[in-house]
Amino acid sequence: MSKRPDVKDYIRTIPDFPHEGIMFRDVTTLFADPRGFRMAIDQMLHPYAGMQIDKVLGLEARGFILGGAIAHQLGTGFVPIRKAGKLPGATLSQDYKLEYGEATVEIHEDAIQPGEKILVVDDLLATGGTAAAGIKLIERLGGEILSCSFIIDLPELGGGKVLEDMGMDVHVLCEFEGE
DSSP states (O other), X not given: OOOOOOGGXXXXXXXXXXXXXXXXXXXHHHHHSHHHHHHHHHHHHGGGTTOXXXXXXXXXXXXXXXXXXXXXXXXXXXXXXXETTOOSSOEEEEEEEEXXXXXXXXXXXXXXXXXXXXXXXXXXXXXXXXXXXXXXXXXXXXXXXXXXXXXXXXXXXXXXXXXXHTTOOEEEEEEOSOO
């Protein structure tokens, strides 16, 4: 009897990328497989069945792929959180720390209305820095974050704890040990 496929089975690991010692978890193989991609989207949606979600927010860049598909399935709008300087309209910015330095993400200042219920999505939860910055932007606009959903968690890097300490509900499909 064969094992039923799991989302994790579709994710490729590339050793030493982007530098030595890193095990890069590549979701492009998951996205390229129609069965795997549908499985991931369905599993990311499942916990929110029957909930009112006004908008799905995707974190740059793979969160756009997931967020667009999830928003379509839910019949809601999609909002991107982008790297600084990529959005054409008036924006709000949020700085955050990276492993080596800082970065900034932005959202259009009219993307979320006060009281709207938001689902935050991305492919990978590592240190939680990008997601935390996105959450701060949503809160500054008055949005209510229902949950944060990711395909992969790297629990050793502590991102789940960072988001939970912010009061966020966190949903992940699979975990990988190490970086």
